[in-house]
Amino acid sequence: MRRVLSVLGGLILTTGFAGAQSYPSRPVEMIIPFTAGSGLDANGRAVATAMADQLKQPMIVFNRDGAAGTLGFGALAMAPPDGQVIGFGPTTPISNSPYLVKGFKYDADSFSYICQIFETVFVIAVGPGSRFKTVGDVLQAAKEKPNSVT
Numbered sequence: 410m411r412r413v414l415s416v417l418g419g420l421i422l423t424t425g426f427a428g429a430q431s432y433p434s435r436p437v438e439m440i441i442p443f444t445a446g447s448g449l450d451a452n453g454r455a456v457a458t459a460m461a462d463q464l465k466q467p468m469i470v471f472n473r474d475g476a477a478g479t480l481g482f483g484a485l486a487m488a489p490p491d492g493q494v495i496g497f498g499p500t501t502p503i504s505n506s507p508y509l510v511k512g513f514k515y516d517a518d519s520f521s522y523i524c525q526i527f528e529t530v531f532v533i534a535v536g537p538g539s540r541f542k543t544v545g546d547v548l549q550a551a552k553e554k555p556n557s558v559t
Contacts, residue, residue, distance in 0.1 A: 436467040438494045442481020442502055445472040453497035456526060478502025479513060486515035496520070 437460070441453040450472060457468035473481035482502045488494035504517050533544060541547050551558040 432492060433464055433466045435493065436469050437464065437492075438469045438471060438488075440481050440485050440488075440494065440496045441470060441472050442474060442478035442485075442496065442498045443472065444474045449498060452526070456497060476502075482520075483513050483515060486513075486519045490521075495523070497526075 439453060439457050439460075441450050443449045450470075454470055457470050461468040473484050475481075478498055479502050481498065482496060485494060485496040500517075503515075503520060533547075535541050541550070547558060
């Protein structure tokens with residue numbers, strides 16, 4: 410809430426300049442809280458490229474990996490709330506990590522969520538030679554021989 414009020418206060422103070430400026434007025438930084446070369450990094454860089462084309466400004470990608478995404482989102486939480494620094498990543502480090510790692514001064518309310526890129530999808534997979542073809546097959550095997558399916 411404090412960030413929202415500070416942004417609103419800043420907007421009131423700069424109202425006279427608003428007509429002369431457009432967003433973004435300089436390159437936008439994107440923090441990806443995971444390792445360069447990871448799947449999340451590849452997705453984030455693809456989004457950054459598309460955003461740069463639309464915004465007509467470069468997007469500078471920074472990988473701030475560590476502590477399962479907590480370090481990157483911690484850096485995002487400390488950035489000025491002016492839209493020049495954005496984050497790309499899953500919500501897990503936002504919702505879980507601050508409570509698991511002491512010393513972080515952010516929580517889920519520290520961010521403004523501007524876009525959902527994709528849903529998290531979980532799958533159950535087996536090798537091509539498996540006797541299981543459906544979830545029903547797995548459940549039936551587990552019922553027939555408890556503790557035999559892992």
